[in-house]
Amino acid sequence: xxxxxxxxxxxxxxxxxxPRGLGILCGDGLQDAAMLGGRGRQQAHEIGADQQARHMRHxxxxxxxxxxxxxxxxxxxxxxxxxxxxSNDFWHEIIKIKSMSEQFDIVxxxxxxxxxxMALALANSRYSVALLEGRAPAPLxxxxxxxxxxxxxxxxxxxxxxxxxxxxxxxxxxLAAVHEMQIxxxxxxxxxxxxxxxxxxxELTTILENRLLQDALWQGVAECPNVTxxxxxxxxxxxxxDELATxxxxxxxxxxxxxxxxADGANSWVRTQAGIAANPDPYLQKGVVAxxxxxxxxxxxxxxxxxxDGILAWLPLPGNRMSMVWSTFDEKADALVQLSAEALCERVxxxxxxxxGQLSLITPAAAFPLRLLRLPQTVKPRLALIGxxxxxxxxxxxxxxxxGFQDAxxxxxxxxxxxxxxxxxxxxxxxxxxxxxxxxxxxMQLVCDSLQKLFNNSNPLLAxxxxxxxxxxxxxxxxxNLLVRHALT
Numbered sequence: 001x002x003x004x005x006x007x008x009x010x011x012x013x014x015x016x017x018x019p020r021g022l023g024i025l026c027g028d029g030l031q032d033a034a035m036l037g038g039r040g041r042q043q044a045h046e047i048g049a050d051q052q053a054r055h056m057r058h059x060x061x062x063x064x065x066x067x068x069x070x071x072x073x074x075x076x077x078x079x080x081x082x083x084x085x086x087s088n089d090f091w092h093e094i095i096k097i098k099s100m101s102e103q104f105d106i107v108x109x110x111x112x113x114x115x116x117x118m119a120l121a122l123a124n125s126r127y128s129v130a131l132l133e134g135r136a137p138a139p140l141x142x143x144x145x146x147x148x149x150x151x152x153x154x155x156x157x158x159x160x161x162x163x164x165x166x167x168x169x170x171x172x173x174x175l176a177a178v179h180e181m182q183i184x185x186x187x188x189x190x191x192x193x194x195x196x197x198x199x200x201x202x203e204l205t206t207i208l209e210n211r212l213l214q215d216a217l218w219q220g221v222a223e224c225p226n227v228t229x230x231x232x233x234x235x236x237x238x239x240x241x242d243e244l245a246t247x248x249x250x251x252x253x254x255x256x257x258x259x260x261x262x263a264d265g266a267n268s269w270v271r272t273q274a275g276i277a278a279n280p281d282p283y284l285q286k287g288v289v290a291x292x293x294x295x296x297x298x299x300x301x302x303x304x305x306x307x308x309d310g311i312l313a314w315l316p317l318p319g320n321r322m323s324m325v326w327s328t329f330d331e332k333a334d335a336l337v338q339l340s341a342e343a344l345c346e347r348v349x350x351x352x353x354x355x356x357g358q359l360s361l362i363t364p365a366a367a368f369p370l371r372l373l374r375l376p377q378t379v380k381p382r383l384a385l386i387g388x389x390x391x392x393x394x395x396x397x398x399x400x401x402x403x404g405f406q407d408a409x410x411x412x413x414x415x416x417x418x419x420x421x422x423x424x425x426x427x428x429x430x431x432x433x434x435x436x437x438x439x440x441x442x443x444m445q446l447v448c449d450s451l452q453k454l455f456n457n458s459n460p461l462l463a464x465x466x467x468x469x470x471x472x473x474x475x476x477x478x479x480x481n482l483l484v485r486h487a488l489t
Contacts (some may be wrong), residue, residue: 023049031038046190070459088311104130104228106415107257109235109270111136113151114387114404115263116217121412123224125422130255131221132247133231148221148363150315150323152178152302154205157405159331161213169216170208176316177203179300205301207323230250230255232480238273245382245425259425261384261411264375274380281372285310286328286333290365291317292345295357298311298322303355312351322356325395326350327370337365347362370394372449374442377433382425384411391441394448403441408450410436 005469052171106122108115111133119131153161161380181194196204221227234250238260247255262270271278303314310328317323326336326348339347345359373392387404411433413422422429 004346008370011414017333023101023271040280052358053069057187061396064201066219101254101256102130103256104128105253105257106130106259106261107132108243108261109247110262110264110268110387110389111221111229111231111264111388111440112265113204113213113217114408115261115404116214116221117161117164117166117405118261118263118386118408118412119227120166120217120220120224121160121408123164123220123227125226125416126420127226127415129224129227130233130257131227131229132255133229133232136229136231137218140211140215145319146317147183147211148289148291148323148366149210150207150289150291150317151210152205152207152315152397153405154402155201155203157402157409158206160405160409165220166213169219170212174212176207177300178205178207178316178317179203182303184303184305193357194438203300203304203406207302207317237270238270240380240382242381256328257382257425257431258423259388261383261406263302263386266371266392268385270383271375271389272478274383276375276377277384278373278375278381279444283327283370283372283394285370286367287326287327287370288328288333288336288365288367289324291321291349291357291362292348293321293362294320294322296320296355298356303352305352307351312348314352315357320356321362326351332366337367339365342438348427365376372445374445378437379427379430381427384430386411390437391445393445399444403444405441406431407437418438 049474062442105127107130108119109132111119111131115131115133137175143485158167179202183192184193187193191275194204196202211478221229227460233253235247236250237248239246240260244258246255246261247257249255260270262274264270268278268279296314297320298314300316302316305312307328309332310326312327313323313325315323324332328336336344336347341361341364345361349359353367371392372394374383375386375390378390386407388400390407391403393400393403414429414436415435418424418426418429
């Protein structure tokens with residue numbers, strides 16, 4: 001339709017005595033749809049190259065950001081065309097059609113850890129992929145500072161990140177392996193101790209910074225020939241029909257895809273557009289995070305204390321450093337954040353029985369709300385939700401991002417294994433993904449929610465029961481080893 005309309009415009013201009021040079025400029029270069037005049041064809045190619053260069057300069061990311069790439073055939077030429085004419089050796093734009101439609105096989109909304117891993121897991125596949133992110137990650141700082149947000153990555157997901165080429169991009173000196181986990185109840189007595197060596201493993205988990213992994217994933221995505229990164233961008237509408245999903249961006253662009261993947265977090269815009277009801281169950285708690293330098297070495301041991309009013313976790317960082325996650329009720333969490341650095345260090349050290357000696361603050365304390373999110377469905381025709389858009393869990397087990405990576409791993413596997421004739425938005429294929437993840441997610445939600453409710457309770461009978469349960473589990477080696485093996489996946 002577009003080229004037909006352009007042809008009619010050309011005809012009208014000819015009838016009216018059009019300028020001698022005419023061409024159609026497309027986003028992927030100038031196509032000589034209609035060239036008039038002696039020098040028109042050569043000048044058309046010259047202006048096409050110039051316009052393309054200016055377009056690339058205009059859309060160049062900030063320093064440190066990956067360069068967006070467009071796979072061959074990913075976009076609709078008809079949606080990125082402009083009509084120019086030559087007059088007195090100068091080209092004038094007379095018709096400009098903003099990207100009416102850019103076509104992809106898969107559009108991923110959200111370029112965080114899970115969304116970026118999904119895009120990277122589809123690298124060099126037969127699918128054309130667009131990754132949308134409102135704001136690209138900032139370049140890594142050149143100093144020795146630390147990110148307050150850290151994650152515990154399971155060995156299974158470590159292998160996934162290695163398989164997609166992200167793990168290798170992170171400096172080993174910024175990673176900390178956890179070999180042992182010590183869990184303490186709210187009363188003195190026998191706790192629970194896990195060791196990777198008990199099941200023949202090398203580590204229980206690896207602690208790393210959010211920004212470090214985010215940068216590694218985006219580096220990988222920037223090198224994928226079949227992935228187009230669109231950032232910054234803001235989607236405004238999303239509609240589905242039997243054949244395609246259509247996503248409208250604030251800048252006027254329209255993206256069409258056979259499958260939309262919502263990886264846009266706990267407050268997912270995609271989920272809302274799809275009409276999937278989300279009724280989160282707030283814990284009325286916040287997670288307080290901060291990093292500390294320690295007087296004593298942690299020796300690769302993660303520690304966790306269950307109190308009546310919250311759960312305190314110490315996670316090893318490289319060197320004599322540790323990251324704290326203290327999940328507690330809103331009032332106490334707000335009070336912790338407002339403490340001075342010295343007062344916070346003293347409070348945290350005492351709560352952890354001074355296990356690592358005197359503490360000094362590396363990163364200021366910050367807090368985020370905690371909630372449980374269960375959804376009635378995570379897929380629809382031409383739609384799949386992954387990561388926090390699909391589920392939330394309490395952070396006491398450190399499994400939130402791990403569940404998200406497992407979502408991406410399974411969905412990418414199913415898409416890659418699908419027959420070439422299979423539509424990536426096929427509902428039956430997406431249902432296989434939903435069924436494949438349902439049991440694991442529900443089990444983790446049940447365990448974390450039950451533990452939270454059990455320990456955040458002042459009932460003295462429950463206090464005795466939970467502490468007895470920790471000691472009993474520690475003595476039942478087969479059950480304990482089963483829990484360890486599950487944590488390694």
